[in-house]
Each structure stands twice: as C-alpha cells, then as structure tokens.
Amino acid sequence: MNQETAELPCTTRHFSVQLSPTPRGARLARLLATEQLRSWGMPLDPARQIVAELSANAATHGRVPGRDFRLALYASPDTLRIEVTDTRPERLPAPQLPSPEAESGRGLILVEALAHRWGVTEDQFPRKTLWAELSLTPPEPVPPGSGTTGAFPQET
Numbered sequence: 001m002n003q004e005t006a007e008l009p010c011t012t013r014h015f016s017v018q019l020s021p022t023p024r025g026a027r028l029a030r031l032l033a034t035e036q037l038r039s040w041g042m043p044l045d046p047a048r049q050i051v052a053e054l055s056a057n058a059a060t061h062g063r064v065p066g067r068d069f070r071l072a073l074y075a076s077p078d079t080l081r082i083e084v085t086d087t088r089p090e091r092l093p094a095p096q097l098p099s100p101e102a103e104s105g106r107g108l109i110l111v112e113a114l115a116h117r118w119g120v121t122e123d124q125f126p127r128k129t130l131w132a133e134l135s136l137t138p139p140e141p142v143p144p145g146s147g148t149t150g151a152f153p154q155e156t
Helices: 023-039 047-060 107-114
Strands: 013-019 069-075 079-086 117-122 128-135
Touching: 013 023, 023 047, 023 069, 023 079, 047 069, 047 079, 047 107, 047 128, 107 128
Parallel strands: none
Antiparallel strands: 013 069, 069 079, 079 128, 117 128
C-alpha cells in the first residue's frame, strides 16, 4: 500500500516600506502596518504598539538627514516578526528605566514587555535593525492543580 503525504506549503508573508525618519514617518509606519496586518487577517495588538515604539526610536535616535528608515513585517503561520532598520549603527539601544519625571524613554521597556523575543542586529554599515517577534499560536493551557496559577510560588 502506497501512502502519500501532502505537505502544506509554508507561506511567509512579507511587507516592507522605507519612510522618512520623522515623527510623521513613524506615524505612517504604524498606520501602514495596521492596514497590512488587517489585510492579512492578523491580530493588531500588540504589533501596532511595537511598530510605533520601534519606528519612533528610528525617527528620534536613528535619524541621519537624507537617510530613511525601513519597516518590514514577516508573517509565518506561527510568528510575526517586526523589523525597523535605521542608519545609526553606533547607537545600539538598551532598555533603561527612566526617572519617574521623564516624559519619554520607555519605548524599549514596552517592546520588551509586549514581544515574545526582541533584539538588535548589526547590519552592513551603516545600518542596524531592531526586531521583535510575536507568537501567533496560543500558549498551551495550564492544567488545573499544577501549582503554576500565579506569579508567586504557593506556600506549602
């Protein structure tokens, strides 16, 4: 008996756009990403917030006059990857808690909290790419009575 197995093609969707490193370009990145995710039938949050934060970083800290930043979205069946590439490779970001009075400086802390994974890739000079990944598969349910129902260990 000859059994054939059909493999489903693994499709990765891709969207990429170059934008001016300005507040207007960062806003346009969020709007374009929202519409692209909507057209793919994908959940909008928290991807919209991550795009907004990474694009604002590119417009604020990665700005070089005359050089654009690039937004790219890659969607596979189980992961959404968001990439923002700017032309300031010497300014590698690191999340830091700002003072309570500061009006900015919390973007990467939000990205760290919202994304399942994130990082920075040094690219061909003069570029760097900040990326974040979101899992599109729901987490496995925790069986009742497993003792992992909260953030704190249960007392015995």
